[in-house]
Amino acid sequence: MPELLIDIPSTFVERIERLAAEENESLEDMAMLLLRRGYDFAVTRPEVEPDRSQRPGARSDARLDWWREARFGLFIHWGLYSVPAGVWKGRDWPGIAEWLMYRAEIPVQEYEKLAAQFNPVKFDAKAWVSLAKRAGQKYLVITSKHHDGFCLFDSAVTDYDMVDATPFKRDVLKELAEACAAQGIKLGFYYSQTQDWHHPDGDGNDWDFDPAEKDFAGYIEDYVKPHVRELLTNYGPIGIIWFDTPKGISEEQSRSLLALCNELQPDCLVCGRLGNALGDYATAGDNRIPEEVLDLDWETPATINDSWSYKINDHNWKSSVDLIRKLVDIVSKGGNYLLNVGPTGEGVIPQPNVERLEAMGRWLEVNGEAVYGTQPGPIQGRADLRTTSKEGVIYLHVFDWPADGQIRVEGVAAQGARLLAGGAALPVEVSSGALVISVPEEAPDEAATVIALR
Incomplete structure (x- = not known):
């Protein structure tokens, strides 16, 4: 062995x-x-775990209509962990970089010192939001507080935040809120409600704090809820509160957090990681894509490389072709794609992220009508293509271009077909019970060529 x-x-x-x-x-x-x-x-584990699913009645909730229309969002993981970038005391730690404190069991007093080094002088909220807009993303979610407990916002509840503990001394969430409002992007806040390795009563840190002595209920009431109140009071209209890792949180605690969000901003959505199947929409596992259509509103959070936050030695970048096909795959099954970037400790989004997001944006400029506001199409389970539908139009997203110049689909009736790239009409006929579409010899798009059937 x-x-x-x-x-x-x-x-x-x-x-x-x-x-x-x-x-x-x-x-x-x-x-x-x-x-x-x-x-x-x-x-x-299922792609969508039961406790992270959608609450009863939310499937018909009109508050989700903007989110259903959006289909594509930007996730941003940024915090103190962006400074060491996966390296601690000369060692490149395995795994995702935002979990460095946990994996290396860094004592709170040591980890806190990173705040003095967090001075992101190149941070530009307008540029970050502009990138999302160029990528065709309609909403943005940023880590207001991740599991390490550090807050990117100015909080009266703790001094362990961007304004009070770092030399930068700027409320980056306020700047992002202003940039999102100016550029028409919905803003959401990720907030780790259960795990907090800095707080003695938060979940996860058992190397500094005795789990038997933790007052988790007090942590929720006296720390988490005041933070949520600040986030939903001080930054204007918020589209989403994106909770995470709901391990150990009771149904009563989840319900009370949902009620607080609804009280403060009735239109703000709460994701499925609130826990206890009480989210406004379901959240799939990280980078997980269901095999088939789900009768839920759901979202896949995903990375462009391996780590969520910036990791200096992580260069395993997915190609833009792969990312576009993942977007299509998710949307064809009724989901949203929340695609992540991890800015550096200086506040720069790495260029490989920028290049891939801009490539996705160029594809969406041509093919966006087959993505935004669509529903799953009638043809499912084929490896060579995916389908979406909207307002009587069926969109074929073709991954594998046919060598014989013909695409055959069954169970679909159409009078005509056209390429979204260029708008050229394509001949169609019915043969042996299948709709046959004659296509050019070369695929117009390497990632996915979209044909509209009407």
């Missing part, structure tokens, strides 16, 4: 040792058992 060496934090080893002793197992056997259970859990 091949050997695999894994570097495990000492506190986690201690927990495995205690569990092994309780179960009368060796440390090696217990580690293998946990690894197998973790693997089984990972591969059997």
Whole structure:
């Protein structure tokens, strides 16, 4: 059997040792058992977990109409973790960079010192929002507070924030709110309501704080809710509150957070990671795309490389072709695509992100009518194409261009067909019960060529 060496934090080893002793197992056997259970859990998890699903009645809620129309949004992961960028004390830590504090079990007092180094002098809210607009994205969600507990906004609840703890001393969320309003982009705030590795009563940090002594209910009431109140009071109209990792949060706590959001801004949507199946729309797992159409309003949050926040050694960039096809795949099944960038500690969105988003924007300039405001099309389950529909038009998004110059689709009737790229009409006929569309020898678009059927 091949050997695999894994570097495990000492506190986690201690927990495995205690569990092994309780179960009368060796440390090696217990580690293998946990690894197998973790693997089984990972591969059997549904794309949309039940506790992150859509609340009853939301499917017909008109407050979601703008979001259903939008289909494509920009996610931004930015915070103190953007400074070390995945490297701590000379070591390039594996995994996503915004989890560095957790993976390296960095003590709060050490991690806090990053605030003095966080001085993003190149931050330009107008430029960030302009990029989203050029990409064809209709809404923007940014990490107001991630699991490390640091707040990007000026808070009266804590001094562990952008204005009070960093040399930058600017409320970047206020600047983004102004830029979004000026450029017609809906603004949303990600907020980690359960995990907070800085707060002694938040979930997750067991290397500084004893879990048995945590007052999680007090944390929700006295820390999370005042933060949510600030976010929904001080920054104008907010489109979305994007909660995350609802582990351990009770249904009562989820309901009370939903009620608070509804009280402060009735039109603000709350995503499925509120927990306990109470979100206004469902949230799929990270980078997860369902295999088929779901009878839900749902969204896939996804990365352009591997890490969500900036990671200096992560160069595993997805191609623009891949990203466009993922957008099409998601929309063809009734979902939204929330695609992420991770700016640097200086406030710069890396150029590979910019290039790919701009390429997606150019594709959407031509093919946007087949994406925005569409519903799943009638043809599902084919590898070579996807379909969307809107106002009596069926859109074929062709991935694999036919070598024989003909696309055959069954179960669809149409009088005519046209390419969205250039608008040329295409001959159609019915043969052996299938609609046959004659197409040019070369595909007009490498990523996805769209044909409108009417």
